Amino acid sequence: MDMTIRPRRLRRGELLRTMVRETRMNPSSLIYPMFVKEGTNLADEIPTMPGQYRYSVDRVGEKLDALLDAGVRSVMLFGIPDHKDEVGSSAWDPDGIIQRALRKIKEDYREELYLITDVCMCEYTSHGHCGMLCGHEVDNDKTLELLSRTALSHVQAGADMVAPSDMMDGRVRAIRTTLDQNGYTMTPILSYAVKYASGFYGPFRDAAGSAPAFGDRKGYQMDYHNSREGIKEALLDVEEGADIVMVKPAMSYLDLVTKVKEAVKVPVAAYSVSGEYAMIKAGAALGYIEEEKIICETAVSAYRAGCDLYLTYYAPEIARFMREGRIG
């Protein structure tokens, strides 16, 4: 344990408040989303996400070491390939960006880190949609095969868990079947089950160059007027074999976190997405809000709503605040 971080000494009144807190959090429930890209010696700051970087494989270790020092042990990896085409073929290339990153991280960190990969086509397709197109529409069923192939290649390269984020119908079952047939029966699936068509993904799409070239994702992501649909999606994914279900974004969808938590018997994850991070950063840079206070409050509210796992670009900061006893 890093001895430089010590819990604050609490006065008695404060101690009582801490003793009776309802919401308890632990750094082991934090997952840090991270971008890896082609090239060497790169740590490119993402303009719309100050403080977040796209790393080339040879430099991912810088961030991973910092995460481990902070007490964060789990990452969600996103790949940014150089080559994009109509079907997103570099998504399942054994020498693709994610596959190479996985092999390198597994080699360097062995049992120290838990590696989750985002499984989707939008970073890999020239049109930026989350699946294979048929005309201007995504072809749900043809995409399932590509997603399964992609998930399998991630696991073969060292992923501990796969997280399909495409929102195609039936993809959890398709991926589960493929993994099982190839002997990966113990590899869990974290499903982006309740994923809304949201403006909060804007900075991520800048970072990954994955904005759709035409149209939008409303055909496969959910309408934010609806919550019952979210519960239905979560239940369906669990039935198809999801081990964990996610609600995304987090902040504007905490009602869904609570409702999904009541509806399912598996752990629930909440993802505080790029736009949520960008808003806090921008507000703080302008001096309109205090960054640390807002980080603590947004994190605690996600756990209070019921999430078991929390994905956030602020994971290292939150882990530190937990260890200092400021929250949790």
Ligand code: PBG
């Ligand atoms: C891939 C994917 C996206 C995010 C996670 N996985 C982008 C999208 O759906 O447009 C967004 C994450 C974030 O905004 O931080 N489909």
